[in-house]
Amino acid sequence: MVSDLILGIESSCDDTSVGVVGRDGQVLSNIISSQAELHSVYGGVYPQLASREHLRAVLPTVELAMKAADVSHADLKAIAVTRGPGLIGSLIVGVDTARALARGWGLPIIGVNHLRGHVRSADLEETRVEYPAMILLVSGGHTLLAHMTSPRSIELLGSTRDDSVGEAYDKTARLLGKGYPGGPIVDKMAASGSARFDLPRPMVNNGLDFSFSGLKTAVRMLVERSEQLDQDDVAASFVDAVLDVLTSKVSRALELRKSSSLIVVGGVAASPPLRERMAAVCAEHQVRLCLPPVKWATDNGAMIALAAWDYVDNHVGADLSPKANLGLAAW
Structure with missing residues (x-):
């Protein structure tokens, strides 16, 4: 049995x-x-x-x-x-x-x-994580950074003060008249666009907490100002702002806490541009990137x-x- x-x-x-x-x-x-x-x-x-x-x-x-x-x-x-x-x-x-x-x-x-x-x-189907490990959890309901010295020891380093990054993706898709869930839609649009709009990077140089409500507001104001905007460019500008914030926070966290692995999980971890950015961060800090298979x-x-x-x-x-x-x- x-x-x-x-x-x-x-x-x-x-x-x-x-x-x-x-x-x-x-x-x-x-x-x-x-x-x-x-x-x-x-x-x-x-x-x-x-x-x-x-x-x-x-x-x-x-x-x-x-x-x-x-x-x-x-x-x-x-x-x-x-x-x-x-x-x-x-x-x-x-x-x-x-x-x-x-x-x-x-x-x-x-x-x-x-x-x-x-x-x-991150360990489904294959053991990937080596401890100590940094965690970036990004989903529709959560955005946080945490540090693990073992599977039983988890220290929360920072979290969102308002909206999650996944919720910001969904709201941006809605503002552009697209469907739900917004993450895959916005990423696909961004791949065809140019990040030519100067959108804010909330709290990018301030601690390890996150804030995305201001970025959502900036996207809404940008869309409302003109109906002639290239939507792919709006999406690309939004994604670029999000990735700049996440990259900055993760890099700062890795400088503060010794880590062998970076675990990136949550629904937004399926995002191709996020995976590329996190791979670059890991190469810079010489830590192992641990991503679950997209599924x-x-x-x-x-x-x-x-x-x-x-x-x-x-x-x-x-x-x-x-x-x-x-x-x-x-x-």
Whole structure:
């Protein structure tokens, strides 16, 4: 009987995903039920619709993941589930489903911090990270820098004071009349444009915190001033500003903390220009760049399952009682 497998459920935002992963990061399956088309009309995630769609999709997604992995519940060591941070309605669907499955199958349940899941995604399928490691986590809901001396020791160095970089991408796509999610759209437009507009680089030389609300406002004012603007040039100017900020912050963090690796994770880590910039930063500072394969950059159940092994191996539990504060889960 196989016992070194964990089933991971991820439902923190708008994707329902379930994965089956081994202790070494081997991914037996990972199924994603995407809601992107459902939310595209709103230019972003509509929380009530997201939770309803999770409720409809979660059990069929579990069944598909188990079938794709060719395992039964008897082959599992535990069930892992994202316990926060995220949209509370979406989180509740995942947590309640995991509770029910754990009780029915007689398995332990592990609540996993969504951000730890992203960090561990860099080791899916292949061990990449060498410690100590610097982390740049960039997604639709989060932008932060942290330092890890080991998988159990994480020090937060800086985070966004307002909007995440992923949210700024989505808003820019909306201002340009494009769809959702905005990241791939804006990057594709930027590749055909010229960064000829002088957009601000908020807090670029100020500490390790981030701010993107001013950049969003600058893009909106630029678009509103003229209807004749080349949209590809606007996108290129926006992306260039974002990359300048991220590059500056990461370089400063690497100067402050000794690191063997730079881990770049989160949905925005799928961005080709960001990957190129971070490769250049790593070459300059002589550290190893650790990127998850693009398919593991966005939210997925596999990363939650792999992160759960950190809890299992260190005999650490997480509060999944009905009164647990799911929105403020600790690392």
